[in-house]
Amino acid sequence: MKKTYIASLIISMMAPNFAFAGDEHQHEAAENVERITVTGVRQRLEQAGTLANTIMKTEVIGSDLIESKNAVNLTEAIDNSPGVKVSAECSMCGVKRIMMNGMKGEHTTILVDGLPVHTMISGYYAVDAIPTTGISRIEVARGAGASLIAPEAIGGTINVITEEPIENGAEVDMSVGQEGYRKMSLLGKGVSEDGMTRLTLIGQYDERDQVDNDDNKVNENPSQENRSFTARLSHDVNDTNNVVLRVSNIYSEVFGGPMLGETFADGKMGSKSQIIGSYDGVDSAQLFEGGDVRNDYVGKAWETTEWIETVRNEVSLSWLHDFSDDLNVTLSASYADHEQDSFYEGFDYYAEDTMNFYDARFNYVAHDDHLLTFGADYRTEEMRSQSLQGSSNADYTSDSFDYDVLGVYLQDTWQATDELEVNLALRYDQVKADFIDPAKQGTEIDESILSPRMDMRYRHTDELTSRFSAGRGYRAPLSFFETDHGILDGTKGFVIDVDDLERSTSANYSLSFEGEHFTATGSVAWTEVENLAALTETDDGVPKLTQLEEDASVMTYDIALGYQVTHDLTLNLTGEYFDYDSAFKSSYAIAPIEERVTFSVDYDVAGWELYASVVWIGSRDLSDYGYEGYNQVDSNGNVILSSKKTTDAPSYFTMDLRAAYELNETFSVYAGVANLFDYTQAGDEDTPLFYDADGGYDVGYIYGPLRGREAYVGLKATF
Template structure:
């Protein structure tokens, strides 16, 4: 399988038809009830030939061979139009009227099937959150923005450095894949850092798929995936500015602009800057409540217009960040010292990704991405230096064959990881052995449309990992839609896998030289998932809308790789979990809009996530049984004012204690973060917004950091095995530990912002 990617790619190219172009053309006009529509996408699906309408709503498709084809017209904010046509077209010039969407069900999505389809037509449940959703609670990063998405929770893992991950349905961050424009950009070492610095003014929407998606996306898509879709350059505003500041001294600014290079290249550029340099210690533990950060991110995307409307996009991003947290009197001169404790993290990251449609008759796309991540960090005295590079390439071929919509693909992923810890060295640290993993794979997907109401999606993927060997991932999805399209039912089952990076990222635990020990041949982590989903749209005679989206989910997780730091203080012991983990539950989303200007988007998830080993079942750490989110808005249309009230609520979670004598509560309390915002529009270009975050002023207990007064453990005594001894000065046998964390330490604060948009 070493050459699976190249071999399968050659097979795909060999199967292409090479028939010459016939000089037939198709012309027409796209409009809505108000007039012509510019930038509508017109596509001949079987051939991948398409174009975009001009300012008069006109389009022209050339080089069409005689035959029967499916013409598809799509534009964000409108229902997708589809009809069968014959070429040559016997009638007059086409005139097509698009209907505006009355809900989000017909929005175009790509994450479920790796093809652009309406959300209604997708056999895979996909939740879509538009840019306007995130404006109701502006935040300096996507990591924080996701706090109001049902079943998705940003989890802070450290009270000092404030790093974290994204949980989906209770499964931890390493099992959530993060994509940008469909490419696996954010993973491994950069799971949290990659979600910062994306200019939010350039984001079109975010798509969320819950449950395994490894059949299409491979490793890490075990719990689900989050796909960040950036705006198309030709549709983006000419200039967009969004900047705000908070009462804590945080300043965040986004700048985006569109340009055109020559006749055929559209450009979208963006800059994000975040600055916070104000140490605050409201809980009185001597440590910063919020990590100080200085971050700059540059984003650039090109879209090249090609003949027959073929796709060619190229994008890149660069992020540089300097963050630190620790004792409030820490300065740069204390970095790496043993007198004043601080966690200082310097991050430099680059990304490149794009899509190129091959110049052939068939619809074949080559997608590619690469990223590099360098980290230079000190955790007190512990130095951590890491370097990671990931390269990815994927070739897909979409083929319509009667009732079948076929997707063939091949992919290759290369991962390089190196650090300065014993995890990537041997022989007493005298030799360095970076991790290099090759992961070629092939996949096939067939969507069978039995009738307008019934369809079935079947997929199968085979990957060959250079360390673990072959991995097979199947999935099956069924969809039924009512005749009036007001009800959609989906049933799905699938398999996910993750090849864990045993060269641990838990670098703060490596406080001394440790030997890496494998007690067995490690197998990839795997999960099996079943999901039932029901969507119902309801309308009133007054034109009000109510949407319900409910799901029942069950995920069975095996082969979990757990590093053991406790059995022997001189070793890191790796082994597959001798047991299983289960995530099961139900969720419900409510979307309601009234003509009066009142709207509600709310959701709730009830789940049970547990871990079983040796006949003993325990709740997974830092996982709630119940969560709820809401976004409630009202528009005072005559005044140009919008009021938004957002929030979330979580039930108690089991927290990590340091031993039987640890007197901190084992479970968190019920807690909620709530926010309110008022936005005033001045014409179509200007907006001023402001409000209050964390209205209830909720913060975790002040003793969340164990022994905050002794961060270097000078007053801690250990036995010969490395275990903490209870002493009169340390009766609870604690060490300095910042991992007892379930909620942000930031209390109530005001914020004020300004937006400017020039179309």
């Protein structure tokens, strides 16, 4: 593992004519020279093994697969990957939760280029606004402590890696489709003549309209408009120093509830501002014709409106210095400001969540067989919320909080034998979480905690490899959005009954076979969580964030098979089973999947790229997850028992297709369709709207797809 300081120059078949952008004679000269690409300081150390951890089982979603799926955002890119499920948890506001290893959405940590830039409330809104333009790959690592700097990732980490250019170029991608789907993206890539400076510029805009599959004038999937701008600059100061600066701005607007342009009790509503501005605080006697959620909505438009506007600014800076062949250090800092303005069926809620993160990490080659990684990090987060409606009530309690974590860590990567690699890591953290509302006296959480993790890789043969991981993790349950997607109480606010960290223990084993044409990986994972957060209500109906007394656990089993029939034809098949215990089931707001089979075909022929995937989801007993609801109430607001909703969620499958054709070196066209057979819960089964046993109206009786068929066409230009 010894290193030497050399400028690694790698021959590249695709390098640009950057140094010869002049007249025709210069272009002719460029064609006759050897084209080279300069490998930067970080890439050199990664290739040498002093920055990368290759022991842990990690699924990689490459840019080619992202493009084949026509994934507009992060949730579409990773959905249905092994062990990963994106759960839609509100038919009005469209909140998405990224679940890993059967854990809840709040147990997933999203990193960008290895650094945290997502606050506590970032994982609930604007996840759909994280663009896929300019992403080189997405690394999915499952299990507690999957990242040294993210011990709270009980389910695992998703690391979004921004493309670092090796040549000059640009890409423009435009597509349109059904249900108001539009997307435009721009990607610019620049490399200096000496290869020391690399710049990536990314811009993306996308939108979709509301969807009302059962034609009751209320959507099952909201409209969403996203736009984002990102710039990433990597500069090699010299052969031993590299600096990376990344800045990003993301904007998202979600509007759900009444279908725009329809007529309601307060008249015809043609704009979002008109609907929100019509709020008068007087509830309608009846929301739906005949008191049945399957019939036309006849209440006031604002009574079902959920509007969320999100602005997120991110900045990260990282400096890498290579002291010697045996020692390097990376100093990193990241800043994120997440601002949310929202309106929930008459309740206004504004929040700003600001996070600062600092990390100093050293890598030291202690011996030819030992690489030590050690360092310290500090995270501070401040969330402040307010409500004009809430502030007018003396009993209102806000959910504002302060969160601070100071941690130190040590990791030893040991090449025990030629066949066996072992990675041992330990973190020590001092954690403080404090809800600061005057009604909340004292500090809720002030704890010290140790989080160990072990990863092992054993090569049985050249084709057969075992991996085993085990670890402990923790998380502070601080946000109501993680348990009830923002359906808040405008009268008394929140009741907070949290005084312990969630603590997890997990273990994962996988066996992989990699042959010339056939690959297979089978894995089993177990996770147990103490003090799992859950949402209940007080006797007065106020949301109460509390914790389960019993431990909750889940087992996941999956097998992934791949077969390369020919050089141009690849088949993939994945089967998964999730086994939740009763405690875990009781904590879910929306029933998770239990069985899933995914099959995909990738075929490249004669300039065509063809991709098809089929996803099958098994049936579920919704009563296991506390589902109980009714479609109809009488004139007195009492539920009609004969209208009780089913608790048998049927199995179903969806199919996606995409075809792309390369017209020439610059232009390609593509067309496809998502959810080809247009299967949706509201269109084929039952609406996600319901009344609870007390006659209260809600929107989360969800167990199937909420958005139907979406056909699209597009044009991509690469320069």
